[in-house]
Amino acid sequence: MNHSIKNVLIVGGGSSGWMAAAVLARFFSKQIQIQLVESSEIGTVGVGEATIPPIRTFNDVLGIKEADFLKQTMGTIKLGIQFENWSQPGDSYMHAFGEIGRNLGIAGFHHYWLKARQAGVAEDFWRYSLNEQAARHNRFAPMETIPGTQFPGLTHAYHLDAGLYAQMLRAYSEKLGVKRIDGKIQTVDKDSESGDIAAVQLESGERLEADLFIDCSGFRALLIGEALDVDFEDWSHWLPCDRALAVPSEAAETITPYTRAIAHEGGWQWRIPLQHRTGNGLVYSHRHLSDDEATHTLLSNLDTPALADPRPIRFKTGRRVQQWCQNVVSLGLSSGFLEPLESTSLHLVQQGLTRLIKLFPRNGIQPSDIEEYNRQSQIEFEKIRDFIILHYHLNSKTDSPFWRMCREAPKPESLLRRIDLFAGSGRVFREQDELFSETAWEQVMIGQGITPQDYHPLVDNLEDHQLREFMNSWQRIVDKTVAQMPSHNDFIASLK
Ligand SMILES: Cc1cc2nc3c(=O)[nH]c(=O)nc-3n(C[C@H](O)[C@H](O)[C@H](O)COP(=O)(O)OP(=O)(O)OC[C@H]3O[C@@H](n4cnc5c(N)ncnc54)[C@H](O)[C@@H]3O)c2cc1C
Known part of the structure; x- marks a missing residue:
């Protein structure tokens, strides 16, 4: 294609479709006509309610204020994910957002903690995490409201009602001129010469043409999968869960500012606290747990009474080998899916959109732009994949075929290399622009049972008494800051 893009058609009105509409309208509404087609008869996947901190940047770019966002999506604050029973039954640790303690020069805080731990002068690793301590005490406050604190802010994300979020983004997009069409796509027409998608044909007979198509059609992958036949790289040998049941339950009295991920047979x-209800679901491998057993497990482990029957969802973990092909960019479930353990899917939509805006063609779609988009997407998906596998791999449960298989099945080399490095000398490196920080990797590796054999030699520059004082002072700073925060419930109530 060697002409500029005048029309974009977004296919699908789930979270990814409306996120795409909002961002494209925010940047290109003056130059491009944007339409979105969705089928209210088909509906959306209806899950996807836990997020990670970069969502705040997404809202900032759109000019959405935190208080408005939380009110409109019945949202709550998320400071991390509490993993329960993952390494052994009864274990619990948090992947808390933000830093833990303070790095001293090149050596990360955890190296100091490792030595202090060996010397018996350190507490549990998370005792030095502002996020974890605030979460444990059900507290939250914007940092500017805490006098004299040494912290720049709590690194937080949100829990949200996905349906309300889509509604909010729809209103935003329509205000900027996005046209919504409710209709079911029956056929997809291709240009026989270029192989591009030319138009989609609705059941009503209406034909919608565009220069660029954004495939947000969910697991159906109408354009990227069905019409363009782009391969799906299956990762289920590494991540064997393939089904989920989702059920809402009554809101809890105490609204905890963190997601819970509780391992079962x-x-x-998952347990996601919202203002008006709690989102719950069970993610499982159907080869290891029947649907009936899964329903029983889920319903007998709810904290509050269920508000509906569990809804089944089937999925396959993996990714499209080309997420941008011809004149189709796929986003959301059509582009691939990594199970929701670390709440990364909406983030991947956000990243896909950022990448698309950066590579948006001015005068025709260049193959080199497509290649770069696909190269970056592949790296991003693979790094997140490894982080998720890590949780399954490092378990020491002996009485369960599922967990034994997760531990013993072959793993990606890239992951095994990281584990070896950390187990030997406590070192971990964030690679390129990968999502998860060193602190995230440290927490999951320590939480899942790795104690590194060594720490960084720079730590020995501190005298024993200095090391003890360093650890104690961080604990005091964290305690003092958390003590000044209101409860999370009070923070949410203050928004009304
Ligand atoms: C069990 C589970 C839990 C999850 N939890 C999280 C989480 O905690 N955090 C997170 O970030 N993500 C999570 N996700 C992922 C998240 O739900 C999705 O990334 C997100 O909802 C985006 O979905 P989507 O918009 O791509 O697809 P969908 O919501 O499925 O939307 C597809 C759209 O395409 C339309 N469509 C399909 N076919 C046609 C047709 N023929 N004609 C017209 N329209 C059509 C549909 O009507 C719909 O509007 C989870 C996913 C699953 C499966």
Whole structure:
């Protein structure tokens, strides 16, 4: 294609479709006509309610204020994810957002903690995490409201009602001129010469043409999968869960500012607290847990009474080998899926959109732009994949075929290299622009049972008494700051 893009058609009105509409309208509404087609008869996947901190940048770019966002999506604050029973039954640790303690020069805080721990002068690793301590005490406050604190801010994300979020983004997009069409796509027409998608044909007979198509059609992958036949790289040998049940339950009295991920036989359960309800679900491998057993496990482990029957969802973990092909960019479930253990899917939509805006063609779609988009997407998906596998791999449960298989099945080399490095000398490196920080990797590796054999030699520059004082002072700073925060419930109530 060697002409500029005048029309974009977004296919699908789930979270990814409306995120795409909002961002494209925010940047290009003056130059491009943007349409979105969705089928209210088909509906959306209806899950995807836990996020990670970069979502705040997404909202900032759109000019959405935190208080408005939380009110409109019945949202709550998320400071991390509490993993329960993952390494051994009864274990619990948090992947808390933000830093833990303070790095001294080149050596990360955890090296100091490792030595202090050996010397018996350190507490649990998370005792030095502002996020974890605030979460444990159900507290939250914007940092500017805490006098005299040494912290720049709490690194937080949100829990949100996905349906309300889509509604909010729809209103935003329509205000900027996005045209919504409710209709079911029956056929997809291709240009026989270029191989590009030319138009989609609706059941009503309406034909929608565009220069660029954004495939947000969910697991159906109408354009990227069905019409363009782009291969799906299956990762289920590494991440064997393939089904989920989702059920809302009544809101809890105490709204905890963190997600819970509770390991069970054959899978794990999520618990996402919102203002008006709690989102729950069980992610499982159908080869290890029957649907009936899964339903029983989920319903017998709810904290509050269920508000509906569990809804089944089937999925396959993996990714499209080309997420941008011809004149189709796929986003959301059509582009691939990594199970929701670390709440990364909406983030991947956000990243896809950022990449698309950066590579947006001015005068025709260049193959080199497509190649770069696909190269970056592949790296991003693979790094997140390894982080998720890590949780399954490092378990020491002996009485469960599912968990034994997760531990013993072959793993990507890239992951095994990281584990070896950390187990030997406590070192971990964030690679390129990968999402998860060193602190995130440290928490999951320590939480899942690795104690590195050594720490960085720079730590020995501190005298024993200095090391003890360093650890104690961080604990005092964290305690003092958390003590000044209101409860999370009070923070949410203050928004009304
Ligand atoms: C069990 C589970 C839990 C998850 N939890 C999280 C989480 O905690 N955090 C997170 O970030 N993500 C999570 N996700 C992922 C998240 O739900 C999705 O990334 C997100 O909802 C985006 O979905 P989507 O918009 O791509 O697809 P969908 O929501 O499925 O939307 C597809 C759209 O395409 C339309 N469509 C399809 N076919 C046609 C047709 N023929 N004609 C017209 N329209 C059509 C549909 O009507 C719909 O509007 C989870 C996913 C699953 C499966």
